Amino acid sequence: MTFRRLALKNVQGNWHQYIAYFLSSTFSVMIFFVFAAFIYHPGVVNGHIDAASKIRSGLVDCEYLIIIFSFFFVLYSNSAFLKSRKKEFGLLSLFGMTHRQIRRLVFYENTVIALAAIIAGIAFGTLFSKLFFMALSELLDVTNPIPFAIVTKAIIITAAGFFVLFQVITLFTLSRVGRSQIIDLLKAARKPKKVPVFSPWLIALSIVCLLAGYGLALITTRLTFILLTLPILFLVVVGTYFLFTQSSIALFRKLQKTHALYYKRTNMLTVSQMVFKLKDNARVLFMVSILSAVILTASGTFYIYYQSGQQQLLDYFPQTFSIEEEGLNKHDLIQPNKVKEILNNDGVSVNYQLEMVNIPITYHNGQLNEDSEAVLIAQRDYNSQAARMKGIEPINVNEGHAMYIYPFSGDFNESIQEGDVISASAGDLPLSLKLEGQRNKTIVNLIGMELFVLNDAQFDQVAAKLPDHDKSVYYGYELNDWESLNATVKKIHDQIPQKLRGGFHERVSQYLDGKQLSALTLFIGIFISFLFFIASGSMIYFKLFTELQEDQAQYKSLRRIGMTIKELRKITSLQIGIIFFVPFAVGVIHASFAYVILGNVMAVSVWQYGMVVIGIVFLMQLIYFLLTRRAYMNKITSIQ
Structure with missing residues (x-):
């Protein structure tokens, strides 16, 4: 039998260990190829597809991310697989095979898997590229859909790139093969394990780090986000590492001393084995928990950004x-009758129309130590508009006072305090305003413009002292089904003289651009998050099958002393479930505090979106667990 034939037989005989590695590699190749097929599509390269340039650079960045991910993931999976074959390598050495020949055998095996993954990945990528192009055409809302095409350059780059990547990784792993002595390889699985120990000081450190990281997350705001992000990440990562390497062992050692629980049915066997399994798998569980947190946080961020984009635009x-x-009774931008004519001709339904007189002012901003522009409006106008909007309560301003309205939601600016007095001027008229407090949400489209709401009587007094040219009039139009009225709004915009278009503000075009960008971001984010999800599940899968021979030996011993298959399935299911879901639970906790930060930064409620993401990922994790448990149980019970 030739080495190539022997390598092929080994791959066929160990398919249960190779399958997760093969499928994950195939998925990586497929995603890379689909993205490459779009990047090098003739219509995209030649600029014939509208809006495609907006995401081409983003997909190029994703390609680099996939390559980096694939390198580390395949390197880990190869290392885990080789570790599980120590006894096999020992037997081959005992039969006279040299270290060089073993390395050659492993090289052929990895080459077979690499070629199969590349071929399968490109084949599936070709099948799904049409669906991918259709989805992008819909998201980009292009007039000419992206046609299906077999992109030769994408095939060459994908095949050559991943073949080189797999071969480089193979060379890395070959350096680890053949170093051990034959007796060490044969007895690797039978070496007695020391009872795991833990340090109370490191447990305390993990608790302190996690509490400190979570505490900082709770107080993070837009202003402190950049400053606190790295400390939070550092504290959470360190705390999580010692949580699995120290605290988990301490917990199960404590369970061993809880006799009422420990000696109940099969708990003694489950707990005693988990003490050793958690010690052996601590680093893997740590990495999986961090990956789970990254998946949940990234997916949640993309989904929240997508779902909350319209609400932020409405704010x-x-x-x-x-x-x-500018000025009363002047219509330099456009005549109101012209606006009405365009709306009527297009059959547009108007929800409401707002006409509001306001007074531009200049005031000294103590926080910036410079003069800033703002607008005075009457209390009656503010309350009238507030009644039309959700989440805005009416106000009652005392005479001689003012309420400060900051234009954005959240905590961008909290410098105004009740009782502060500001000096301002409206035209040539000096003003002194005593503030009753601050609210953070605008009622008009004056982008970034701060408002001061005055008592009606005082506003009328100030307005009476000013000439008409020192005042302005705001006309606001809220249309029904505004999302589809971009053409109508553009007609009105085009009627306004070029030099005066700074006085025209609309949200429809920004909504369409934002919807396109957020949908594309979500679309790409789903692919990348799913890639990381496959990685986290596969790490657990590889680790389980690394210990397969040891567990098979334990299974045979337990069967001899009378333990039933049902009891063994229960023990195994519980142990695999702990390994699968404990890191996921830790990741959920980490992601929950990340959602707190996200809510503070974006000034939106994120929990309803976050729970959707957590639910979807949990369902995927459950499916992965059930499939893994079934494959593992079938393999472990096949030895009688």
Whole structure:
């Protein structure tokens, strides 16, 4: 039998150990190829597909990420697989095979797997590229859909790139093969294990790090996000590492001393084995928990960004479009009748129309130590518009006072305190305003413009002292079904003289651009998150099958002393479930505090979106667990 034939037989005989590695590698190749097929698509390269350039650079970055991910993932899976074959290598050495010949055998095996994964990945990528192009065409809302094409350059780059990648990884792993003596290889699985120990000081360190990281997450705001992100990551990662390497062992050692629980049915066997399994798998569980946190946080961020984009746009643009005319009874931008004519001709239904007189002012901003521009409005106008909007309560301003309205939601600016007095000027008229407090949400489309709400009587007094040219009028229009009225809004925009278009604000075009960008971000994020999910599940799968021979020996011993298959299935299911779901639970906790940070930074409620993401990932984890348990139980019970 030739070495090539022997390598092929080994791959066929160990398919249960290779299958997760093969499928994960195939998936990586497929995703890389699908992205490459779009990047090098003739229509994209030649600029014939509208809006495709917006995501081409993003997909190129994803390609680099897939390559980096594939390198470390395949390197780990190869190392885990070789570790599980120590006894096999010992037998081959005992039969006279040299270290060089063993390395040659492993090289052929890895080459077979690499070629099979590349061929399968490109084949599936070709099948799914049409679906991928259709989805992108829908997300980009292009007039000419992206046609299906077999992109030769993408095939060559994918095949050559991944073949080189797999071969480089193979060379890395070959250096570990053949170093041990034959007797060590044969007895690797039978070496007695020392009772795991733990350090109370390191347990305390893990608790302190996690509590400190979570505490910082709770107080993180937009202003402190950049400053606190790295310390939070450092504390959580360190705390998680010692949580699995120290605290988990301490917990199960404590369970061993809890006799009422420990000596109940099969708990003694389950707990005693888990003490050793957690010690052996601590680093893997640590990495899986971090990967789970990354998957949940990244997926949640993409999904929240996608779902909350429209609400944020509505906060910044309360009206579909608005026109601000300088001076009273002047219509330099556009005549109201012209606006009405365009809306009527297009059959547009108007939800409401807002007309509001305001007074531009300049005031001294103590926080910035410079003069800033703002607008005075009457209490009646503010309350009238607030009644149309959700989440805004009416206000009652005392005479001689003002309420400060910061234009953005959240905590961008909290410098205004009740009782502060600011000096301002409206035209040539000096003003002194005593503030009753601050609210953070605008009622008009004046982007970034701060508002001061005055008592009606005081506003009328100030307005009476100013000439008409020192005032302005705000016209706001909220349209029904505004998402589909981009053409109508553009007609109105085009009627306004070029030099005066700074007084026109609308949200429809920004909504369409934002929807496209957020949908593409979510689309790409799902692919990348799923790739990381496959990695985390496969790490557990590889680790389980690394210990397969040892568990098979224990299974045979337990069967001899009378333990039933049902009891063994229960023990094995519980142990595999702990290894699968404990890291996931830790990842959920980490991600929950990440959602707190995300909610503070984005000034939106993220929990309803976060729970959807957690539920979906949990369902995927459950399916992965059931498939892994079935494969593991079938293999472990095949030895009688």
